[in-house]
Amino acid sequence: MRIATWNVNSIRARLPRVIDWLASARVDVLALQEIKCRPEQFPGAAFEALGYHVSIWGTNQWNGVALITREPATDVQAGFSGAPAWGVPPAVEPRALGGTVRGVRVWSLYVPNGRSVDDPHYRYKLAWLGRLAHEARSWLAEDPDAQIALVGDWNVAPRDEDVWDIRAFAGETPVTPAEREAFGAFAAQGYRDVVRPLAPTGYTFWDYKHGRYPRDEGMRIDFVLGSPALAARVEDAFIDRAARSGDKPSDHVPVVVQLREEDSAEQRDDWDEDDRPMVL
DNA sequence: ATGGTCGCAACGCGA
Numbered sequence: 001m002r003i004a005t006w007n008v009n010s011i012r013a014r015l016p017r018v019i020d021w022l023a024s025a026r027v028d029v030l031a032l033q034e035i036k037c038r039p040e041q042f043p044g045a046a047f048e049a050l051g052y053h054v055s056i057w058g059t060n061q062w063n064g065v066a067l068i069t070r071e072p073a074t075d076v077q078a079g080f081s082g083a084p085a086w087g088v089p090p091a092v093e094p095r096a097l098g099g100t101v102r103g104v105r106v107w108s109l110y111v112p113n114g115r116s117v118d119d120p121h122y123r124y125k126l127a128w129l130g131r132l133a134h135e136a137r138s139w140l141a142e143d144p145d146a147q148i149a150l151v152g153d154w155n156v157a158p159r160d161e162d163v164w165d166i167r168a169f170a171g172e173t174p175v176t177p178a179e180r181e182a183f184g185a186f187a188a189q190g191y192r193d194v195v196r197p198l199a200p201t202g203y204t205f206w207d208y209k210h211g212r213y214p215r216d217e218g219m220r221i222d223f224v225l226g227s228p229a230l231a232a233r234v235e236d237a238f239i240d241r242a243a244r245s246g247d248k249p250s251d252h253v254p255v256v257v258q259l260r261e262e263d264s265a266e267q268r269d270d271w272d273e274d275d276r277p278m279v280l
Numbered sequence: 281a282t283g284g285t286c287g288c289a290a291c292g293c294g295a
Contacts, residue, residue, distance in 0.1 A: 009286075009287065009295080010286085010287055010288075012287095012288095013286085013287065013288090034287090034295080036287065036288065037288095063294095063295095113294080113295060115294090115295090155295095207285075207295090208285035208286050208287095208295090209284090209285050209286090210284085210285085211284075211285095212285095248286095251285085251286080251295085
């Protein structure tokens with residue numbers, strides 16, 4: 001089973017690239033962020049033509065999230081209980097969409113952008129992460145064997161090496177100790193970054209401004225956090241940095257995780273060494 | 281190259 005996350009910065013502006021990518025990546029679940037459209041504007045037919053099902057959350061042009069799934073997702077839920085109700089305009093809840101596919105609960109997350117530490121959005125971001133962590137803890141308390149993937153744009157760079165020059169970010173988002181502590185709370189509960197061990201270097205975002213991408217001045221802020229039972233199934237991970245090149249790219253690239261099949265009788269041989277790189 | 285980010289119900293604002 002293959003799960004991917006991608007902040008596409010407008011699904012309508014990105015549709016040809018996303019469809020091309022999906023046709024070659026053979027993912028079972030693609031979590032999208034920043035679809036920048038209302039549900040009725042989402043170009044669902046293009047995905048359905050590839051055999052995918054679409055679940056969407058979006059209430060305005062910003063920050064919408066979606067789940068594109070090979071099989072219909074069950075228990076689709078927008079947001080989590082306890083999400084802060086006091087969003088700072090134009091911050092809009094819930095920026096989270098959960099669905100279950102083949103026994104795996106996947107949450108497509110767009111963690112609020114904190115802007116700067118003296119901005120109300122910063123406090124809001126920390127509160128939002130805190131509520132999500134609280135909720136995620138309860139999911140594992142209820143079922144320690146639950147297979148849960150928390151995927152998306154976390155807007156946090158957990159380590160100094162996750163930005164191109166830590167000196168340029170002194171005292172700023174997304175590298176403040178409070179943000180890193182909020183992100184680290186998930187690991188403390190057992191949700192692990194399942195990509196870094198298999199893709200130890202590389203960014204997931206390069207700002208459009210200032211020619212950041214040609215100079216590889218990026219940030220690693222898109223993550224897949226897996227519950228213990230999910231992490232135990234991870235056999236490979238891939239950051240598709242090539243998606244940042246070419247015509248009309250998003251400023252983020254897809255992050256992909258491959259899970260072992262639970263029943264070896266159902267092993268599919270779609271992840272041979274010959275397959276790498278998995279996205280052509 | 282007299283410009284140098286991109287997206288959006290948009291000529292300002294969010295990322």
